[in-house]
Amino acid sequence: MSERTVRDGGAPLPGNPRGDASPDRRDGGDSDIAPQRHDEPALLAVDDLHVEFDTYGGVVKAVRGVSFSVRPGKTLAIVGESGCGKSVTVQSIMGLIPMPPGRITSGTAMLDGIDVIHQKVVEGEDIRGSRIGMIFQDPMSSMNPTMTVGDQIAETLEVHRGYTRSQAYARAVELLGMTHIPEPAERAKQYPFVFSGGMLQRAIIAMAIACEPDILIADEPTTALDVTIQAQILDLLDELQATTGMAIILITHNLGVVARLADDVAVMYAGQIVEKGSSEELFHQCAHPYTLGLRAAMPGNDPHREQGLQAIEGTPPDMFDPPRGCSYFARCPHAMRLCEDRLPERFEVSPHHYASCWLQHPASPVEVPGLYRGEGEAA
């Protein structure tokens, strides 16, 4: 408990104002991004992460050189088709990769000068649950079926804060209230199996933010829920971010969710980040054909486009033997000969907006409608 107060950012949960005075990102229109917003030091910086799995079929190269950073109090969305390595990326940060068969072959994730990939315990406290919280896709299987919901939330506080059982339990009830669970005192006494999916996801969120983490990782938090419930959970995350000032890493394959919540976006394809930048840029100045394809497959986003959705044809490449050149080559409608053999460089499309695609090269002859071309500076 004392350690937490030594560190800054440990203000009590309710009523902690947002750390910055940036305009509400959902008020639309405001697409110009003040550069200093990007230049504030990253809260978490992941660099060149590589993760492999040994399987009977060979070595799966699930994550291949992923780098991104999370700004304090902001939401980074990681988007991409299922199987592209989103979960493996965040689970590596949280030390949740089963080893064996998994292996983190290289990479760092710096949080306050500490590489959390290789060091989970700082000054006697596990950073998981205290500085980084995490919620998962399927709430129904994510809670221990033989412990009450209240006890499971209290447990985190007992371990990290040194609360007594009754203190922790009382706080757990408060946290359930904060996530808008009706009759929190009653609910805390119940077991997970009597909860509905949406209610349980709220309880899991309460559990993940119990120790006021700096970052909440949400791995497809709404995928397993009914559509009506999905929106409520997203609203809750947004509200909690506003009151606690925590950063969120939101994993999703739904661009609609990104448009709603994200400040920054990283688009993943076949274990790599192919484009990243602010949410506004990704939607209005998208610079990678895959992002363009995702947008075309997104319902009701682009008012200029005719109705029908265009799903991206084909399937992602085999991760046992990833392609030599651009991994999107086989599906890319604008592929050039060069793309097959040479891994695209990373181009800085505009400050803090990067895309790994040869189309960004100044010498590229191809003009793709709707695709933004930067200055073509390799980064």
Add this chain to the structure above:
Amino acid sequence: MFRYTVKRLIQGVITVWFIATATFIAMHSVPGDPLSGERLTNEEIRANLEARYGLDRPLFEQYLIYMGNMTRGDFGISFTQQNRRVNDIIREHFPVSATLGILAVVFAALGGILWGALTALFRNRLPDVVIMFLVILGISVPSFVVAGLSQLGLTSLNALFGVSILPVAGWGTLLHMIVPSLVLGLGTMAFLTRLMRSSMLEIINADFVRTARSKGLPPTRIFLKHQLRNAILPVITVLGPAIAAITTGGFVVELVFAIPGLGRYFVQAVQQLDYTVIMGTTVFYGAFLVFMVILVDLVYGFIDPRVRLE
């Protein structure tokens, strides 16, 4: 929960009644009766004895009388052991069998859970391979063989040290109880180890365990409160039948180790068709087992909240 308990108890009573009736019918269908073994000099004496024990009455009447006495807790008098009430036989010898059985069950359950969890944690590594090899031995070698071998081992051990470290047979002190209860529980322990291992393997990387890790809980806490507590559930469900297996296996182990338990009387009574002793021991054992199974179910309901609602 209360209604569930009452319901289970009523079911239990019906089960015991069924056991008693079936035993009664089976016993009387066997040729001969308790008096066949006696050297009865003439018909008159036999008729006298039959009258004394009520064996001259119609079978159904005997059944009613017997059931009536039994509901009052009176199992009658032994036919072959003069003036010994069956109640006294049970009272004197059941505690011995029960002690042996309970020790064996505790040993089997704790051992099974411990070894099962250990092999799962060390999956496919040396401890797993060694323990699982022993488990196969434990399941396939019958307990009378293990009993004999362990006696042989004890004799050699005691001879080696020149003093009696552990008694080879008999009953009385805690030292007498160790080896027989280990032998008695061994097969069940091996079986439970295998069950616990597969259940633990299923849970070791369950979603909720991943959640527990993401909360930064210490490994011991994750193991005890999240993995073990859930992995143990299948083991508890088979504990009822396991107790039954151990109790019946106890008859053999009691004989080999010369333990004055109830088992010996039961076997003797069956050989001599000692009606009252057969009925008394069978019904008593049956009731005991039914009660244990109900108890195990209630404990299960306590540990797994999902069954409490029913």
